[in-house]
């Protein structure tokens with residue numbers, strides 16, 4: 001999704017092994033986001049470069065770590081929210097945008113966030129609608145299905 005995000009690349013991201021961690025539970029309100037937040041900080045303290053990606057349209061993780069004005073900025077046309085990254089794929093007029101993630105704060109120099117966005121709900125609808133044709137080999141729908149993680 002964020003190919004060669006600039007600050008990460010400067011720190012040798014290209015040579016690192018990428019480990020993807022997803023927190024899943026089908027029940028609501030059981031602590032998924034809170035757990036994710038703490039795991040990310042613990043890993044950063046252990047010397048890892050950590051990128052959090054908020055794919056939840058509630059944007060709770062984003063609200064935990066960014067100020068309101070930073071969130072609003074990320075939602076703007078030139079912003080770096082998850083929606084702004086995949087927007088052109090959703091519209092069917094382009095591919096994913098390369099936008100640098102937000103740095104959390106000066107105390108966590110290796111912790112980054114792709115901010116969540118309410119508009120991602122539109123993409124969720126499109127994901128369900130394009131599944132059948134994507135699995136039948138439709139390339140533009142495959143692009144939609146794989147926009148978040150390739």
Ligand SMILES: Nc1ncnc2c1ncn2[C@@H]1O[C@H](COP(=O)(O)OP(=O)(O)OP(=O)(O)O)[C@@H](O)[C@H]1O
Nearest residue numbers: 025027028029030031032033034035036056058060
């Ligand atoms: N270990 C914990 N002890 C006490 N309270 C907690 C703990 N973990 C989370 N909470 C509280 O429980 C509530 C729900 O947590 P959280 O938002 O992380 O859940 P969630 O599974 O991500 O919810 P959702 O399904 O809505 O995304 C929050 O108010 C949070 O502060």
Ligand SMILES: [Mg+2]
Nearest residue numbers: 032033056060
């Ligand atoms: Mg949550």
